[in-house]
Amino acid sequence: MKDVTRESCHRRIARAIERLNADPADPGGGAALAEAAAYSPFHFLRIFRAMVGESPAAVARRLRLERAARALLDPQATVLNVALDAGYESPEAFSRAFRAAYGLAPRDWRGPWPRPAYAPPLPPALRLDPRSLTLALEPLQGGTTMEVRVEPRPAMLLLKRRHIGPYDRISRAFGELGARAGAAGLAPAGPMIGLYHDDPESAPPETLRADACIALAAPPPAVPEGLELERLPAGRWAIHTLHGPYAGIPDAFRRLYGLWLPESGEEPDDRPALEIYLDEPSSTPEAELRTELCLPLRG
DSSP: OOSOOHHHHHHHHHHHHHHHHHOTTOOOHHHHHHHHHTSOHHHHHHHHHHHHSSOHHHHHHHHHHHHHHHHTTSTTOOHHHHHHHTTOSSHHHHHHHHHHHHSSOHHHHTOSSSOOOOOOOOOTTEEEETTTTEEEEOOOOOOOOOOOEEEEEOOEEEEEEEEESOGGGTHHHHHHHHHHHHHTTOOOSSSEEEEEOSOTTTSOGGGOEEEEEEEESSOOSSOOTTOEEEEEOOEEEEEEEEESOGGGHHHHHHHIIIIIHHHHTOOBOSSOEEEEEOSOTTTSOGGGOEEEEEEEEOO
16 A cells, blocks of 8 residues: 555645644745645645645635634724734735625724625635634545556657746747747657646746647757757656546646545656647647646656
8 A cells, every 4th residue: 555645645735724824924935835745846736726625825815814804803903903914015905805805895894783794615625613713624525536547658858938928828839839840840759748837826827837848859959049958857647638628627637636646645746747739729629639637756
């Protein structure tokens, strides 16, 4: 039996939530939370969001606002002090966040009574202790029947074009990659590959980093301008083949990280996740597209 189980994954994410409970205004950043859960920072964000239902930043914001809502009921507390205690730099920023969560401005929340009772709904995986205003993971539920195969793959030499911005706009980078590689007489040794470095639900869209890639059989005599070479190490991968539109990729990755991985007894390593596009989207109906979603594994 493997050492890593669903229960241990649950405990590790619970440790990150405990750190958020201790100081949601300053939990130490994603790297500190990943360290508390004993995951690499990149994979931690995906595993956390997949298991919890929202990002660590969203959980921290939820805790800060829950505690601020209670603090506002103290007539001696000023909105400014509550905002600062909740980690906001100004009453205006606090008021915008509070209204978005509770549907009322902070001054309206504190009186007069009766007032509309409203609290942001919790993801199913979380429960809130109303006395301590701390969050905890619900007990584990049933597993998944997601079809995943684990297999070793050799190292790949990738020719890539960097993309910065929302992931759904990476098509331009693929077009530039194809044009520049073709002009240099470089033929791909397989299908197009997407290499994604950031969690799209935990980082601002304009900062997301991705690489549009093709694999090469051998190093080229010269690297075309605007492109880069990268050698992706050999290793083991968990691979799920998605059938259908590319719009289904985010949900499939959430299930891969949040359901399959905790059950599998496997551990992710520090290589980035891959998307391998087996079909040409311009000539393949959306319903027939096949995409390999590849999660890197240790060992």
